[in-house]
Amino acid sequence: xxxxxxxxxxxxxxxxxxxxxxxxxxxxxxxxxxxxxxxxxxxxxxxxxxxxxxxxxxxxxxxxxxxxxxxxxxxxxxxxxxxxxxxxxxxxxxxxxxxxxxxxxxxxxxxxxxxxxxxxxxxxxxxxxxxxxxxxxxxxxxxxxxxxxxxxxxxxxxxxxxxxxxxxxxxxxxxxxxxxxxxxxxxxxxxxxxxxxxxxxxxxxxxxxxxxxxxxxxxxxxxxxxxxxxxxxxxxxxxxxxxxxxxxxxxxxxxxxxxxxxxxxxxxxxxxxxxxxxxxxxxxxxxxxxxxxxxxxxxxxxxxxxxxxxxxxxxxxxxxxxxxxxxxxxxxxxxxxxxxxxxxxxxxxxxxxxxxxxxxxxxxxxxxxxxxxxxxxxxxxxxxxxxxxxxxxxxxxxxxxxxxxxxxxxxxxxxxxxxxxxxxxxxxxxxxxxxxxxxxxxxxxxxxxxxxxxxxxxxxxxxxxxxxxxxxxxxxxxxxxxxxxxxxxxxxxxxxxxxxxxxxxxxxxxxxxxxxxxxxxxxxxxxxxxxxxxxxxxxxxxxxxxxxxxxxxxxxxxxxxxxxxxxxxxxxxxxxxxxxxxxxxxxxxxxxxxxxxxxxxxxxxxxxxxxxxxxxxxxxxxxxxxxxxxxxxxxxxxxxxxxxxxxxxxxxxxxxxxxxxxxxxxxxxxxxxxxxxxxxxxxxxxxxxxxxxxxxxxxxxxxxxxxxxxxxxxxxxxxxxxxxxxxxxxxxxxxxxxxxxxxxxxxxxxxxxxxxxxxxxxxxxxxxxxxxxxxxxxxxxxxxxxxxxxxxxxxxxxxxxxxxxxxxxxxxxxxxxxxxxxxxxxxxxxxxxxxxxxxxxxxxxxxxxxxxxxxxxxxxxxxxxxxxxxxxx
RNA sequence: GGGGGCAUAGCUCAGUUGGUUAGAGCGCUUGCUUGACAUGCAAGAGGUCGCAGAUUCGAGUUCUGCUGUUCCCACCA
Numbered sequence: 001x002x003x004x005x006x007x008x009x010x011x012x013x014x015x016x017x018x019x020x021x022x023x024x025x026x027x028x029x030x031x032x033x034x035x036x037x038x039x040x041x042x043x044x045x046x047x048x049x050x051x052x053x054x055x056x057x058x059x060x061x062x063x064x065x066x067x068x069x070x071x072x073x074x075x076x077x078x079x080x081x082x083x084x085x086x087x088x089x090x091x092x093x094x095x096x097x098x099x100x101x102x103x104x105x106x107x108x109x110x111x112x113x114x115x116x117x118x119x120x121x122x123x124x125x126x127x128x129x130x131x132x133x134x135x136x137x138x139x140x141x142x143x144x145x146x147x148x149x150x151x152x153x154x155x156x157x158x159x160x161x162x163x164x165x166x167x168x169x170x171x172x173x174x175x176x177x178x179x180x181x182x183x184x185x186x187x188x189x190x191x192x193x194x195x196x197x198x199x200x201x202x203x204x205x206x207x208x209x210x211x212x213x214x215x216x217x218x219x220x221x222x223x224x225x226x227x228x229x230x231x232x233x234x235x236x237x238x239x240x241x242x243x244x245x246x247x248x249x250x251x252x253x254x255x256x257x258x259x260x261x262x263x264x265x266x267x268x269x270x271x272x273x274x275x276x277x278x279x280x281x282x283x284x285x286x287x288x289x290x291x292x293x294x295x296x297x298x299x300x301x302x303x304x305x306x307x308x309x310x311x312x313x314x315x316x317x318x319x320x321x322x323x324x325x326x327x328x329x330x331x332x333x334x335x336x337x338x339x340x341x342x343x344x345x346x347x348x349x350x351x352x353x354x355x356x357x358x359x360x361x362x363x364x365x366x367x368x369x370x371x372x373x374x375x376x377x378x379x380x381x382x383x384x385x386x387x388x389x390x391x392x393x394x395x396x397x398x399x400x401x402x403x404x405x406x407x408x409x410x411x412x413x414x415x416x417x418x419x420x421x422x423x424x425x426x427x428x429x430x431x432x433x434x435x436x437x438x439x440x441x442x443x444x445x446x447x448x449x450x451x452x453x454x455x456x457x458x459x460x461x462x463x464x465x466x467x468x469x470x471x472x473x474x475x476x477x478x479x480x481x482x483x484x485x486x487x488x489x490x491x492x493x494x495x496x497x498x499x500x501x502x503x504x505x506x507x508x509x510x511x512x513x514x515x516x517x518x519x520x521x522x523x524x525x526x527x528x529x530x531x532x533x534x535x536x537x538x539x540x541x542x543x544x545x546x547x548x549x550x551x552x553x554x555x556x557x558x559x560x561x562x563x564x565x566x567x568x569x570x571x572x573x574x575x576x577x578x579x580x581x582x583x584x585x586x587x588x589x590x591x592x593x594x595x596x597x598x599x600x601x602x603x604x605x606x607x608x609x610x611x612x613x614x615x616x617x618x619x620x621x622x623x624x625x626x627x628x629x630x631x632x633x634x635x636x637x638x639x640x641x642x643x644x645x646x647x648x649x650x651x652x653x654x655x656x657x658x659x660x661x662x663x664x665x666x667x668x669x670x671x672x673x674x675x676x677x678x679x680x681x682x683x684x685x686x687x688x689x690x691x692x693x694x695x696x697x698x699x700x701x702x703x704x705x706x707x708x709x710x711x712x713x714x715x716x717x718x719x720x721x722x723x724x725x726x727x728x729x730x731x732x733x734x735x736x737x738x739x740x741x742x743x744x745x746x747x748x749x750x751x752x753x754x755x756x757x758x759x760x761x762x763x764x765x766x767x768x769x770x771x772x773x774x775x776x777x778x779x780x781x782x783x784x785x786x787x788x789x790x791x792x793x794x795x796x797x798x799x800x801x802x803x804x805x806x807x808x809x810x811x812x813x814x815x816x817x818x819x820x821x822x823x824x825x826x827x828x829x830x831x832x833x834x835x836x837x838x839x840x841x842x843x844x845x846x847x848x849x850x851x852x853x854x855x856x857x858x859x860x861x862x863x864x865x866x867x868x869x870x871x872x873x
Numbered sequence: 874g875g876g877g878g879c880a881u882a883g884c885u886c887a888g889u890u891g892g893u894u895a896g897a898g899c900g901c902u903u904g905c906u907u908g909a910c911a912u913g914c915a916a917g918a919g920g921u922c923g924c925a926g927a928u929u930c931g932a933g934u935u936c937u938g939c940u941g942u943u944c945c946c947a948c949c950a
Binding site for chain 1: 875876877878879885886887888889892893894896897898899903904905907908909910912913914915916917929930931943944945946947948949950
């Protein structure tokens with residue numbers, strides 16, 4: 001093995017080997033239990049960012065864990081065509097070349113998008129591989145490939161036939177820049193400083209009386225078809241039924257009474273513009289008002305705006321306000337902060353308007369989807385996200401699925417030019433089934449990108465065919481994704497899975513947070529604070545990045561990325577690397593045999609017990625998807641227990657003359673390291689496999705090795721506990737040396753008053769080595785240790801360390817007094833507890849016993865410390 | 874308007890059925906060319922776990938209220 005950890009030497013090589021060996025592939029095996037994870041398909045809009053890196057790492061960790069446990073583990077990868085997002089990108093690209101969608105035409109434009117897709121799809125796959133993702137590449141799926149398109153059509157037609165998809169004129173969100181509708185979820189609201197324009201609407205035939213209307217969007221005035229007041233409003237009640245004259249336009253519109261008008265808000269008078277406001281649309285329905293659209297698709301005014309026709313909506317507003325003012329209609333302008341909707345892709349201000357679109361009827365689909373979570377067929381991790389899900393699902397409105405875009409699944413509906421009927425079909429048609437006409441035109445629009453994404457858990461496995469894969473791998477086991485797409489995607493997969501497969505799409509939903517920058521800001525292009533995972537991998541290796549994205553992260557919580565964190569993880573990799581080098585080199589020539597063939601030392605039993613705890617706790621944590629905790633356990637075990645203690649303890653043994661002892665130590669070293677590597681493999685697959693291959697008596701890849709199982713027989717609790725006493729001695733001696741400024745290299749003599757002579761004798765060489773001592777003598781009193789000895793009172797006994805001229809009596813007294821104080825306060829605490837009748841009678845017996853033992857120990861220690869202080873006086 | 878999250882060491886964060894003397898990384902102090910590793914080793918300093926109550930034998934952990942901060946949903950024109 002190389003002297004320093006250099007991930008570039010082996011990461012790519014190992015990945016290639018894994019891929020070629022076929023161990024990523026999941027093939028139905030009825031002797032195994034399936035475990036399925038569907039990768040949330042990254043958008044082909046660009047390359048992967050840190051958020052993806054975390055998402056993929058979590059999935060990879062889970063799938064590798066399950067694979068090692070013997071499940072038939074399928075992690076199915078894919079990419080998403082991301083209809084609007086990609087289209088925006090490609091339009092940007094062609095605009096730079098002086099081209100446009102129109103100039104290229106539908107075919108030409110789509111050709112450009114496919115080229116884009118090829119480029120980014122390839123890049124994304126490369127990135128996933130660099131990260132170490134163990135997905136089944138033979139199943140790589142793109143949401144616009146034939147397999148998915150077939151599923152989309154099947155679902156569309158089925159929903160249509162059930163009456164759950166319909167076409168209707170309703171208020172939708174319109175992006176004037178992308179020139180398409182958006183679903184409610186695709187609109188982001190942000191508070192903006194706007195204005196309230198107060199405008200006089202004169203009552204017809206009365207030049208004195210007017211209603212003062214307050215509006216934030218005066219330019220929609222041309223579409224006003226009524227003015228509403230609250231029917232209970234004493235100020236205006238008498239005017240209901242009369243008419244007002246629309247200023248500038250000079251059109252007569254009715255005054256209606258409607259509870260929508262809030263008496264407390266503004267002037268209490270609302271202009272009603274059914275074509276451009278969702279609430280007004282409802283009012284319009286109630287009062288049978290005409291719907292007048294005043295804007296074109298690009299946000300300019302149409303012929304309804306009269307002389308303002310052709311102006312951009314905001315330019316029109318400016319001029320109109322000027323005219324209202326000069327006409328004497330404008331009362332005043334008040335500043336008003338209000339929320340304005342923006343397109344989630346291009347940021348343009350959304351225009352609500354009436355349009356004829358395709359919708360999915362949500363009411364019937366939502367109910368079973370709510371039940372699935374209520375009755376725990378699906379569990380959110382952490383649980384709190386179920387609440388967010390309920391809230392959305394219980395208030396969901398019909399889903400607008402048609403988009404005026406070209407990139408996406410085209411709506412499978414044809415309109416007959418002759419009989420006028422609409423035909424919905426799973427396959428392309430050229431002839432009207434009703435009248436035989438060939439005069440057919442397919443709906444121009446495509447489907448919302450989330451429509452196909454909603455089918456992902458089963459479209460990828462062959463739906464609508466009854467495939468063997470579907471039967472075996474569906475429902476999937478866990479979906480890993482961020483909280484930002486619960487509505488867009490998770491919710492829609494749930495109702496889709498239930499509706500079309502009659503089974504929930506997954507059993508657990510593991511939700512993670514966002515990866516933010518060092519300052520806690522969202523990583524974004526505009527801020528320029530994004531960090532490219534590939535660059536980090538190049539610098540530190542994939543394992544370091546992976547570990548940094550998992551360690552210390554709690555499910556559902558945001559986390560910060562920082563180079564410092566990755567560096568710390570790289571140091572951990574380096575630690576693992578070097579410890580392994582030591583094990584491999586240090587055990588060369590030794591006979592590595594099963595540990596059961598040796599008489600284990602106290603240190604051996606201690607580390608083996610620690611390993612058992614790690615196995616138990618890590619497995620438990622992973623089963624609960626607590627990846628951060630699992631990583632922390634392994635970090636501590638590997639660094640503190642294995643490296644700092646066990647390796648150091650075992651060094652003298654490896655140098656021993658006793659061959660059996662040497663072989664024993666070597667075997668334990670290899671045994672513990674091998675198990676630790678297996679436990680670490682799901683998180684840091686590269687380094688663990690590279691080392692595993694260099695260990696004695698291993699073959700093949702660690703990837704397919706069996707995951708360690710907890711073995712209670714190897715958990716030597718008592719031995720481990722008593723060995724902790726040895727560690728106490730070592731720590732105490734080191735501390736004393738530091739306190740009295742004794743160079744660590746200076747060997748000291750130890751006088752120990754203890755009942756555990758055998759234990760200490762058995763571990764003498766370790767104590768001498770690690771404490772930096774030259775001899776151990778057992779004594780029965782402080783006097784035997786001579787003068788100028790520093791005293792450490794420990795649970796295992798009292799240690800006297802002669803320090804000669806280095807000892808400052810006053811300092812030693814102060815030190816002992818400090819220790820006395822500490823022990824005294826502990827005694828007070830334990831005493832208080834044990835004097836509490838409630839504690840004695842209600843707390844578990846074990847706890848009470850432990851507390852009593854602790855108290856006795858502290859009392860004993862206090863006696864010894866007191867005695868020592870007295871002897872110094 | 875409704876609902877969450879977070880508030881623990883100087884900084885970034887863990888702490889999941891309530892139960893050892895509350896932890897880690899980074900930073901800080903002191904000392905170490907200890908034969909795997911200075912990307913390291915050893916010893917330390919540093920916390921009234923946001924505030925006020927409640928439940929309990931026992932609360933960082935449960936409940937209520939409050940303060941600060943942040944996010945999501947709704948969108949009164």
